Amino acid sequence: MSKHLTHLKKLEKYQHWNIPYSWALQNMLKRLAQSFREMKTLGRGHPQFKSCKKHKGMTFDGGQAPLEKVLDKQKHERNHPTYKIRLNGRWYRFALHRAIEGKILRVQVTRDALGDVYITLTEDFTEVRYEPKTGKAEGFDFGIKDFLTTSDGER
Known part of the structure; x- marks a missing residue:
C-alpha cells in the first residue's frame, strides 16, 4: 500500500500529498490498513475519519x-x-x-x-538500582501490649 502511495505522490494530481511528512502518511496508512483488517476479521464497520x-x-x-x-x-x-x-x-x-x-x-x-x-x-x-547489602536481617513485631518490638528487643 505504501508503494502505491509513493507512485500516487509523483502524479501531478496528488502533488499536495507531498506537503505532510512521509512518515506521517505512512503512519496513517498503517492505521487505515489495521482498520480494514479489523473490519474483515472482527466484523466492524468501515473506517471513519476524524477532522484534523x-x-x-x-x-x-x-x-x-x-x-x-x-x-x-x-x-x-x-x-x-x-x-x-x-x-x-x-x-x-x-x-x-x-x-x-x-x-x-x-x-x-x-x-x-x-x-x-x-x-x-x-x-x-533502563535504570538499575542496587541496594546496599549489610548481611543483617531485621524483624518487627506489632503487638497489643507493646506497639512495636524490634528483633533486638527494643520497644
Whole structure:
C-alpha cells in the first residue's frame, strides 16, 4: 500500500500529498490498513475519519523529532532546562524535567479537553538500582501490649 502511495505522490494530481511528512502518511496508512483488517476479521464497520482538529494526539519516531536546547537551567528563574522540538512543521517549547539517559524511541504529543499540550518522550534506557547489602536481617513485631518490638528487643 505504501508503494502505491509513493507512485500516487509523483502524479501531478496528488502533488499536495507531498506537503505532510512521509512518515506521517505512512503512519496513517498503517492505521487505515489495521482498520480494514479489523473490519474483515472482527466484523466492524468501515473506517471513519476524524477532522484534523478532533485528534487528541500524534506519535512520532524518535529519530524524526530532534530536540534542540534553548535555555540552560537558570538560578531563580527556571527549575528545568528548556528545549524545543519540531513536529509536523510546528515548534513546541517545553521544560525537560528529567535528563535523557538513552536514545529517544518515540515522541507522543497529546492534547486534553482544555487544549493543553503534553509531550511524552520514550527512551530505551533502563535504570538499575542496587541496594546496599549489610548481611543483617531485621524483624518487627506489632503487638497489643507493646506497639512495636524490634528483633533486638527494643520497644
